[in-house]
Amino acid sequence: MVELAEDASGREIxxxxxxxxxxxxxxxxxxxxxxxxxxxxxxxxxLVNDAVEGQAGAPGQGATHxxxxxxxxxxxxxxxxxxxxxxxxxxxxxxxxxxxVRVPR
Numbered sequence: 001m002v003e004l005a006e007d008a009s010g011r012e013i014x015x016x017x018x019x020x021x022x023x024x025x026x027x028x029x030x031x032x033x034x035x036x037x038x039x040x041x042x043x044x045x046x047l048v049n050d051a052v053e054g055q056a057g058a059p060g061q062g063a064t065h066x067x068x069x070x071x072x073x074x075x076x077x078x079x080x081x082x083x084x085x086x087x088x089x090x091x092x093x094x095x096x097x098x099x100x101v102r103v104p105r
Contacts, residue, residue: 001068004099012100015071020048023069025081025097027052028062032085033094035065041077041101045069074105 002013002021015021027035029052040047049068054061069079078100082093 006097008099009097010099012102014102014104015045017071017074017103020068020070021045021079021099021101023067023079023081023097023099025065025083026062027065027083030061032087033083034086035097036082036084036086036093037067037080038082039078039080041069041079043073044071044075044077044103045079045101046072069101071101071103074103076103077101 002015002019004021004023006025013021025035046069047067048070049066051066052063053066054063078098081097083095084091084093
């Protein structure tokens with residue numbers, strides 16, 4: 001499994017068919033901000049898991065948002081995430097994360 005964090009944004013990765021990539025990004029839902037999946041890399045990638053870890057803590061305590069994707073077919077796709085408040089969908093996100101995925105034949 002390929003593990004990615006904030007510093008991987010803007011990169012291109014190569015996955016073998018069937019290989020998984022995990023993306024972990026910090027999130028603090030108590031401020032209203034959360035990561036929103038804008039593009040899952042379809043049809044090259046398939047979303048396998050979408051979860052928030054470490055949410056049960058004191059108010060104001062951050063958590064980690066975890067996504068897992070599996071390379072489902074050869075080609076290229078883009079995984080894109082936006083950090084924003086759900087009620088501010090028309091506003092520019094406070095932060096973005098994008099990774100290009102290439103799955104060779």
